[in-house]
Amino acid sequence: GWAGEGPGASGKNRHVCHAAARLEMGSLWEEFNRLGTEMIVTKAGRRMFPTFQVKLSGLDPLADYVLLMDFIPLDDKRYRWGWGNGGRGPGLGVLSPSLPCRYAFHSSSWLAAGRAEPAAPGRVHFHPDSPAKGAQWMRQIVSFDKLKLTNNLLDDNGHIILNSMHRYQPRFHVVFVDPRRDSERFAHQNFKSFSFPETQFMAVTAYQNHRITQLKIASNPFAKGFRDGDPEP
Amino acid sequence: GWAGEGPGASGKNRHVCHAAARLEMGSLWEEFNRLGTEMIVTKAGRRMFPTFQVKLSGLDPLADYVLLMDFIPLDDKRYRWGWGNGGRGPGLGVLSPSLPCRYAFHSSSWLAAGRAEPAAPGRVHFHPDSPAKGAQWMRQIVSFDKLKLTNNLLDDNGHIILNSMHRYQPRFHVVFVDPRRDSERFAHQNFKSFSFPETQFMAVTAYQNHRITQLKIASNPFAKGFRDGDPEP
DNA sequence: CCCTTTTCACCTAGGTGGTAAGAT
DNA sequence: ATCTTACCACCTAGGTGAAAAGGG
Numbered sequence: 001g002w003a004g005e006g007p008g009a010s011g012k013n014r015h016v017c018h019a020a021a022r023l024e025m026g027s028l029w030e031e032f033n034r035l036g037t038e039m040i041v042t043k044a045g046r047r048m049f050p051t052f053q054v055k056l057s058g059l060d061p062l063a064d065y066v067l068l069m070d071f072i073p074l075d076d077k078r079y080r081w082g083w084g085n086g087g088r089g090p091g092l093g094v095l096s097p098s099l100p101c102r103y104a105f106h107s108s109s110w111l112a113a114g115r116a117e118p119a120a121p122g123r124v125h126f127h128p129d130s131p132a133k134g135a136q137w138m139r140q141i142v143s144f145d146k147l148k149l150t151n152n153l154l155d156d157n158g159h160i161i162l163n164s165m166h167r168y169q170p171r172f173h174v175v176f177v178d179p180r181r182d183s184e185r186f187a188h189q190n191f192k193s194f195s196f197p198e199t200q201f202m203a204v205t206a207y208q209n210h211r212i213t214q215l216k217i218a219s220n221p222f223a224k225g226f227r228d229g230d231p232e233p
Numbered sequence: 234g235w236a237g238e239g240p241g242a243s244g245k246n247r248h249v250c251h252a253a254a255r256l257e258m259g260s261l262w263e264e265f266n267r268l269g270t271e272m273i274v275t276k277a278g279r280r281m282f283p284t285f286q287v288k289l290s291g292l293d294p295l296a297d298y299v300l301l302m303d304f305i306p307l308d309d310k311r312y313r314w315g316w317g318n319g320g321r322g323p324g325l326g327v328l329s330p331s332l333p334c335r336y337a338f339h340s341s342s343w344l345a346a347g348r349a350e351p352a353a354p355g356r357v358h359f360h361p362d363s364p365a366k367g368a369q370w371m372r373q374i375v376s377f378d379k380l381k382l383t384n385n386l387l388d389d390n391g392h393i394i395l396n397s398m399h400r401y402q403p404r405f406h407v408v409f410v411d412p413r414r415d416s417e418r419f420a421h422q423n424f425k426s427f428s429f430p431e432t433q434f435m436a437v438t439a440y441q442n443h444r445i446t447q448l449k450i451a452s453n454p455f456a457k458g459f460r461d462g463d464p465e466p
Numbered sequence: 467c468c469c470t471t472t473t474c475a476c477c478t479a480g481g482t483g484g485t486a487a488g489a490t
Numbered sequence: 491a492t493c494t495t496a497c498c499a500c501c502t503a504g505g506t507g508a509a510a511a512g513g514g
Contacts, residue, residue, distance in 0.1 A: 040483090043495075047481070080492075151494085164493075205494050206483090213483070222481040225500035273507090276471075280505070313468075384470085397469080438470050439507090446507070455506040458476035 015065075015134075015176040016192040018058035024141050025050050028219060029198045036110065037201035038212045045148030045159040049220045052144040052170055052199060059134030064177035067127040067137065069144055071160055073116060074167040074200055080113040081208035108209075110202065113165075120153055120161035124173075131177050151205065162203040169200045248298075248367075248409040249425040251291035257374050258283050261452060262431045268444045269343065270434035278381030278392040282453045285377040285403055285432060292367030297410035300360040300370065302377055304393055306349060307400040307433055313346040314441035341442075343435065346398075353386055353394035357406075364410050384438065395436040402433045 023029065028050050029037075040046045052069065059065060125147045129136070150159040162168060175191040183190070207213040217223045256262065261283050262270075273279045285302065292298060358380045362369070383392040395401060408424040416423070440446040450456045 049482090082492085217483070220482065222502060223483060223500095224502080226483055282506090315468085450507070453506065455478060455504090456476090457478080457506085459507055 011189055012192060013176055013178070013186065013189045015060045015063050016174055016190060019056065019174045019192045020058045021054040021056055021172060021174070021194045023196045023199070024053035024055060026198065029196070032212065032215060033198045033200070035211045035215065036209055037199075038204045038207055038209060039149055039201045040207070041149045041151040041162050041164055041203045041205060043150060043152045043155075045150045045155070045157060047145065047148055049216060052147070052172070053141050054172060054194070055141050056138050056174070059138055059174070060176075061133060061135035061138070063134050064131045064179075065134055065137055066130040066175040066177060067142060068124050068130070068173050068175065069127075069147060069160075070122060070124045070171050070173070071162060071168045072171060073119060074169050076116045077112045077167075078114045078116050078163075079110045079165050079167065079202065081110060082108050110208075116166055117163045120163060123158070123160050125158075125160055149203065151203070164203050164205050167200060167202050169195060169197070171195050244422055245425060246409055246411070246419065246422045248293045248296050249407055249423060252289065252407045252425045253291045254287040254289055254405060254407070254427045256429045256432070257286035257288060259431065262429070265445065265448060266431045266433070268448065269442055270432075271437045271440055271442060271445045272382055272434045273440070274382045274384040274395055274397055274436045274438060276383060276385045276388075278383045278388070278390060280378065280381055281434075282449060285380070285405070286374050287405060287427070288374050289367075289371050289407070292371055292407070293409075294366060294368035294371070296367050297364045297412075298367055298370055299363040299408040299410060300375060301357050301363070301406050301408065302360075302380060302393075303355065303357045303404050303406070304395060304401040305404060306352060307402050309349045310345045310399075311347045311349050311396075312343045312398050312400065312435065314343060315341050343441075349399055350396045353396060356391070356393050358391075358393055382436065384436070397436050397438050400433060400435050402428060402430070404428050 032050065039048055125144065127142060127144060128146055129142075148157075148159040149162055150157075151162060151164050152159075153161060155161055172194040173191050174194075178186055178190050180186070202208075207216070217226045265283065272281055358377065360375060360377060361379055362375075381390075381392040382395055383390075384395060384397050385392075386394060388394055405427040406424050407427075411419055411423050413419070435441075440449070450459045
């Protein structure tokens with residue numbers, strides 16, 4: 001679906017006010033989201049799967065834009081995976097209305113386990129083709145497949161630093177490169193942000209929900225080695 | 234070594250007049266050049282080996298530059314590989330003083346065989362990081378490893394089109410992105426070109442000089458499968 | 467005969483989750 | 491007990507020259 005701009009869309013520069021972004025692979029994202037998406041974080045950095053990809057429209061074909069992503073904590077909680085009631089029955093499953101887990105009855109689920117760790121330095125990831133003309137960005141799908149997630153607070157590879165067992169919302173920003181000399185004064189007008197709720201996820205160092213593991217194996221080409229059954233188109 | 238600018242260095246824009254480029258892997262290029270470098274061209278496009286790489290200096294760190302390459306015919310001849318005298322003795326080897334072939338006595342050599350084919354459309358290859366700031370270009374070695382050579386006159390992948398059995402000189406160009414509104418009028422002042430004689434080569438569809446083949450196998454990591462003897466650093 | 471095309475085994479380079487060991 | 495790390499087999503993706511087949 002199309003993510004609307006956040007509050008305060010008024011007063012935006014004409015080069016971004018009509019910008020729109022459609023999330024690609026939306027049905028796959030939703031399939032993961034129904035189970036509770038998990039993303040692996042490692043010391044060396046791990047790519048996201050599904051990859052965050054958007055189709056852009058409404059840009060000025062002749063203007064320059066920078067595209068970037070960041071990740072914001074969805075709440076101030078730390079989570080753990082388990083039963084939480086001493087194993088006498090299924091977990092409550094959902095602590096937040098936005099944390100779906102249909103299968104809590106059959107297995108474990110995510111439970112709040114205290115306050116969030118201090119937020120890591122809020123890094124951003126610039127799309128490596130930045131800057132580029134609006135026409136270039138709109139020509140085809142924009143893919144953030146070079147973006148990597150790490151749990152290493154001292155990372156010096158420019159990867160996105162996240163806390164494991166915390167929940168995050170990816171955000172996508174379109175920034176107009178303002179050629180005016182005093183462009184800093186208009187910085188707040190020159191960008192537009194997009195947030196797709198179906199892309200939120202739990203950062204983990206190892207998968208907790210076995211259904212997530214199976215869906216990753218089934219849909220990520222690089223995990224084909226772990227598929228067992230007969231293939232399907 | 235450092236390639237000097239061509240004639241007419243005067244009148245250049247101050248953003249390029251001090252630009253300098255040092256060819257990387259110079260000793261490897263010279264080793265190939267001593268034997269008579271050959272580069273494979275294919276329908277699908279083939280990378281060069283050695284890869285054309287330069288270390289830049291003298292740019293304005295804050296100015297934008299575009300980097301690109303093109304290939305110019307070294308003469309108006311078509312060549313063929315063989316003895317050329319009916320097999321009664323070694324070939325003459327060198328038809329041009331700039332076409333070295335130390336080993337003509339022991340094997341075959343390149344011989345002129347008529348006038349050159351009509352020149353293919355003179356394409357250029359933009360370095361994919363273009364445009365970027367001078368500081369970015371000077372930070373590390375600039376590598377043209379995405380550049381591919383093809384003999385397909387109808388190529389629509391943007392590869393460099395060359396005629397097989399013809400000799401070429403790679404050229405490297407540094408172009409200052411002039412922010413002035415009437416920058417077209419200064420286009421001739423805003424670039425600087427570099428030409429390294431040790432990078433000239435013969436375009437071929439299959440290697441002719443067996444020594445070239447062996448040196449490629451010995452030095453290109455992707456050809457390691459064809460090495461036989463014991464390894465060396 | 468000379469040159470080009472196609473296919474192939476063999477590499478480099480790097481993205482997967484499994485697994486077992488390690489850390490707290 | 492829970493979470494993290496390091497290593498591994500197994501993939502994708504794509505760059506090599508050899509060899510055989512194709513074309514003029």
